[in-house]
Amino acid sequence: MKAEEKKGPLPVWWPKFTKGIVIALIVSFVIGFLGLMLFGLIRFFVIALAMVIIWGMSKSPMAVKIIFTVIVAVFGLGTAPTEIYSKSLWKYPFQKALISCYQNIKEPDWFPDFYDEVKGEYEFDYIPSIMQGTGHYSVFFETDEQTRKSYEESFAQKAKYTFTIEEYQTGKIYDGRFPELDKEKEQNKNVSLTFYMGSHYSDAAYGKVKDEALDDTVYIISSNLDFNHPSASAVVIDNDNNTIFLTQLG
Numbered sequence: 001m002k003a004e005e006k007k008g009p010l011p012v013w014w015p016k017f018t019k020g021i022v023i024a025l026i027v028s029f030v031i032g033f034l035g036l037m038l039f040g041l042i043r044f045f046v047i048a049l050a051m052v053i054i055w056g057m058s059k060s061p062m063a064v065k066i067i068f069t070v071i072v073a074v075f076g077l078g079t080a081p082t083e084i085y086s087k088s089l090w091k092y093p094f095q096k097a098l099i100s101c102y103q104n105i106k107e108p109d110w111f112p113d114f115y116d117e118v119k120g121e122y123e124f125d126y127i128p129s130i131m132q133g134t135g136h137y138s139v140f141f142e143t144d145e146q147t148r149k150s151y152e153e154s155f156a157q158k159a160k161y162t163f164t165i166e167e168y169q170t171g172k173i174y175d176g177r178f179p180e181l182d183k184e185k186e187q188n189k190n191v192s193l194t195f196y197m198g199s200h201y202s203d204a205a206y207g208k209v210k211d212e213a214l215d216d217t218v219y220i221i222s223s224n225l226d227f228n229h230p231s232a233s234a235v236v237i238d239n240d241n242n243t244i245f246l247t248q249l250g
Contacts, residue, residue, distance in 0.1 A: 021056040028052050038094045047076040080104045080128040089122045104128040105135045108248045117147045125198055136196040138247040148242040155235045159219035165201055166214035193223055194230040196249040
């Protein structure tokens with residue numbers, strides 16, 4: 001048998017995996033995993049690994065390391081997450097805390113403290129406003145009858161406009177019932193009431209609304225009635241299934 005050929009030395013640029021670097025890689029993996037689990041974001045993997053490369057493996061001068069660290073921090077953490085969607089209630093406090101770090105849509109002040117009132121299905125849906133795109137912040141959850149009634153009573157008093165999903169879908173809210181929404185008036189021809197409807201009520205993006213949802217009541221807390229740059233705070237309540245949909249557009 002031929003003697004085994006000896007492998008040549010590793011390239012100069014090849015990093016030496018010291019004990020410190022290995023520990024840093026493990027820590028970066030843990031940070032990335034937590035970021036992915038809590039927020040559904042891959043950015044934490046990228047940021048942590050970049051820090052290991054810059055400070056643990058790179059032989060660059062200190063000034064270069066600092067510059068690259070700033071670049072990674074700015075591009076990795078400087079912008080709000082492009083989307084967060086979750087059906088796990090326990091993740092919400094962490095997701096809310098992350099979103100609150102950015103100058104964008106956050107949990108609205110008018111949102112009630114719903115955490116302990118979720119008794120069944122739950123869904124959190126968030127997209128930030130980016131350039132001309134209007135973002136949203138919404139929470140859908142199932143609760144008990146008593147809580148549903150308390151929400152109904154509270155928001156009925158706060159609502160500026162109240163109507164059903166069917167009245168909204170068919171355009172009956174523009175039949176003169178609310179003067180400022182009457183499209184027949186020339187001075188108000190561009191007025192439009194728009195609110196984020198999510199996957200449960202939006203027929204445009206998710207298919208036809210189920211018949212049982214047409215009677216759900218919509219409470220519009222506020223709206224700028226702007227067709228091009230809409231902003232609206234709304235609550236949709238389903239009396240039959242005891243579900244609450246808190247939704248903020250813009």
